[in-house]
Amino acid sequence: MEAINSKIVSLRKEYSSAFLNEEDVNLNPFKQFELWMHQAVEAQILEPHAMTVSTVSAEGKPSSRIVLLRGFDENGFVFYTNYSSHKGNDMAQNKYACLNFFWPDLERQIRIEGSILKINQQISADYFHSRPRESQIGAWASNQSAVIENRKVVEDAFLHYSEQFKHLEVIPKPEHWGGYNIIPTSIEFWQGRPSRLHDRLRYSNVNDVWKIERLSP
Ligand SMILES: Cc1cc2nc3c(=O)[nH]c(=O)nc-3n(C[C@H](O)[C@H](O)[C@H](O)COP(=O)(O)O)c2cc1C
DSSP states (O other): OHHHHHHHHHOOOOOOSOOOOGGGSOSSHHHHHHHHHHHHHHTTOSSTTEEEEEEEOTTSOEEEEEEEOOEEETTEEEEEEETTSHHHHHHHHOOEEEEEEEEGGGTEEEEEEEEEEEOOHHHHHHHHHHSOHHHHHHHHHOOTTOOOSOHHHHHHHHHHHHHHTTTOSSOOOOTTEEEEEEEEEEEEEEEOOGGGOOEEEEEEEETTEEEEEEOOO
């Protein structure tokens, strides 16, 4: 591991492509997010909607993983998953989560902290039915985060549900599958700058008014 460690130590990138000023940002953080997401899509960033979601267990143990943002508006940021997964169990016990986007090509990071709400079953079902049929069957076949003997377990489960649903035009949404909405209490926009003097602007919700503060890099 010595070689790769000396390589890692020598990796250095100066961030210099843009800056972030208080007078240029939108007063509404959702509008600012919309602008940055547009720019990420236009820049053809691979999976711009992929975000790290961090949850914390009842015992205070954090864990993180990537999920896909499937929508956002002034009510929050939505992703879909298995309610019985590791993250689902965490969120059943601890109502706070954090989202993080990193777009290296734009030298940008966005951090969203907030509380979690399961979204309405009908909205989850509508989204479930918009997915490819194979993904819908996959949601039935995967007992997400459970330890399994081998890959055959899920492949057999996939075949089992494919057979079970073969005469059904509409596959029912599993009870254990659906969306979460992260309702933000703060949203931080980070723009890389030279000499590690990065720009950081944080919006905090204080009595339903968004306050903007600059944070030290
Ligand atoms: C690019 C990418 C997108 C992903 N999108 C999702 C997603 O939208 N929902 C999901 O449940 N898992 C998604 N995953 C898988 C998760 O990272 C994770 O492995 C899974 O949700 C189980 O996490 P948990 O055991 O911490 O609950 C994605 C992984 C990657 C790399």
